[in-house]
Amino acid sequence: MRYIEPHAHMVSRTTEDYERMALAGCEAVCEPAFWAGYDRCSADGFHDYFSQLTRHEPRRAARFGLKHFCWLGLNSKEAEDLSLAEEVLALLPEFLGQPNVLGIGEIGLNKNSRNELRVLEMQVDFAARHHQLILVHTPHLEDKWKGTRLILDVLKNDRRLRPERILIDHVEEHTVGMVLDSGMWAGMTLYPETKCTSARAIDMLETYGREKLWMNSACDWGVSDPLAVPRAALEMRKRGHPPGAIERVLFDNPKRFLRQSGKFTL
Amino acid sequence: MTRQQLLDLYFLDARHRLIELAAFLDRLERAQGPADYRLKSFRAALVGLAGSKKNKTKTTLLAFSDVSTRPVTTAATQWATGAPPPKVPLPRRRARRLRK
Numbered sequence A: 001m002r003y004i005e006p007h008a009h010m011v012s013r014t015t016e017d018y019e020r021m022a023l024a025g026c027e028a029v030c031e032p033a034f035w036a037g038y039d040r041c042s043a044d045g046f047h048d049y050f051s052q053l054t055r056h057e058p059r060r061a062a063r064f065g066l067k068h069f070c071w072l073g074l075n076s077k078e079a080e081d082l083s084l085a086e087e088v089l090a091l092l093p094e095f096l097g098q099p100n101v102l103g104i105g106e107i108g109l110n111k112n113s114r115n116e117l118r119v120l121e122m123q124v125d126f127a128a129r130h131h132q133l134i135l136v137h138t139p140h141l142e143d144k145w146k147g148t149r150l151i152l153d154v155l156k157n158d159r160r161l162r163p164e165r166i167l168i169d170h171v172e173e174h175t176v177g178m179v180l181d182s183g184m185w186a187g188m189t190l191y192p193e194t195k196c197t198s199a200r201a202i203d204m205l206e207t208y209g210r211e212k213l214w215m216n217s218a219c220d221w222g223v224s225d226p227l228a229v230p231r232a233a234l235e236m237r238k239r240g241h242p243p244g245a246i247e248r249v250l251f252d253n254p255k256r257f258l259r260q261s262g263k264f265t266l
Numbered sequence B: 001m002t003r004q005q006l007l008d009l010y011f012l013d014a015r016h017r018l019i020e021l022a023a024f025l026d027r028l029e030r031a032q033g034p035a036d037y038r039l040k041s042f043r044a045a046l047v048g049l050a051g052s053k054k055n056k057t058k059t060t061l062l063a064f065s066d067v068s069t070r071p072v073t074t075a076a077t078q079w080a081t082g083a084p085p086p087k088v089p090l091p092r093r094r095a096r097r098l099r100k
Helices: A015-023 A043-062 A082-096 A114-129 A141-157 A176-181 A198-208 A228-238 A243-261 B003-030 B037-047 B056-063 B092-099
Strands: A003-005 A026-032 A067-072 A101-108 A133-137 A166-168 A185-189 A213-216
Touching: A003 A228, A003 A243, A015 A026, A015 A043, A026 A043, A026 A101, A026 A243, A043 A067, A043 A082, A067 A082, A082 A101, A082 A114, A101 A114, A101 A243, A114 A133, A114 A141, A133 A141, A133 A243, A141 A166, A141 A176, A141 B056, A176 A185, A176 A198, A185 A198, A198 A213, A198 A228, A213 A228, A213 A243, A228 A243, B037 B056
Parallel strands: A003 A026, A026 A067, A067 A101, A101 A133, A133 A166, A166 A185, A185 A213
Antiparallel strands: none
C-alpha cells in the first residue's frame, strides 16, 4: 500500500522514523511549521527553522526515497507577540520560492485570543496576496469548537480565498461538519489522547464521505506515532473497506489537495 | 458493517475502556480533597452517554468545550486542560441547542 503523510513534524523525529515510514509505503512527507515545544527568542530562530525545513529535511528524507515538502508560517502558540509575528512574516518571501514549499501553515489559533486572531488574519492576507494554499491548525481540547468557528469566520470573510485551497486540520466529531459545509478540506489527526483514534477517523469517513478528508499522524516531539496513517489503513481493512477506497483516502486525497500548490509532484 | 460485526470487532476494546473509566471514577471517590472544574465536566459528559440519543461523540466533545464565541483578551497560558475553566461562560440554552 502506498500513502502520503500530509502532516508530520520530522525535525523532531529520528532518521530511523523516515526509514520505517518508507518501509510502510510512504511516498511523501509534508511538514508544517510549528511550535518547537518552547518559545523562540527571536525571529532569527524562525529563520534557522525555515532553512531546516526547506534545505536540510528534504535531504534527510531523500536518503529513503521519500519526497519532503513543507509549509511555512508562524504557529499560533507563538502568535501572542505581534511584533515577533511581523518579523517572522517578513522572512517568508525569502523562502516561499523554494521548490518544496507548499503554502502557508500551520497557522490558526491556540487559546483563541485577540492577538492570535490578528496574526491569523495577517497570515491569511499574506497567503491571499501570494496565491498560496493554506493549512490551518485548530486549537486543542476545550478550545477547538470555539477556535474552529472563529477561524472559519476569518476565512469565509476573505473573498480572495477559494475554500477548496484551504485545509482545516485536527477536526473531530464536533467540528468536522462545519468545516466540510464551508467547502474547505478537513484533516483528521491520529494522535493519542488529544485528538482522534483510527476507529473514530473511519467513523467520520463513513459518516461524512471521503471526498475532502485526509488523515495524518502529526507526529512530533510528543508521544505520537509516525506510522499512525498505515495503522489507520489496517483498521480500514478490518472494517471492510476495499484496497482501492483506502488508497483514495490515504494517497489520492492528499495528492489532489496538495497538487493545487503547483509544486507537489511524486 | 452490521451491528454483530462491529461487536465482534470492538466489544472487548470498548469493555476494557469502560472498566478503566469505572476504575478512574472509583479512584476519584476514594481520594480525599476538593476537585477542580474538570470533574464537573466529566460527570456532565457521562450523563450524555446514557440513553439512545445519536451523536454521542459530538455531545461528549461539546460537554468538554468552551462554547462561547468571542476571542479572549489575551492567551494567559499556552495549554489546554480538557475542560473549560469556570471563568468561561457556558450559556445553557446555547449548549442545549448545539447538542441537538
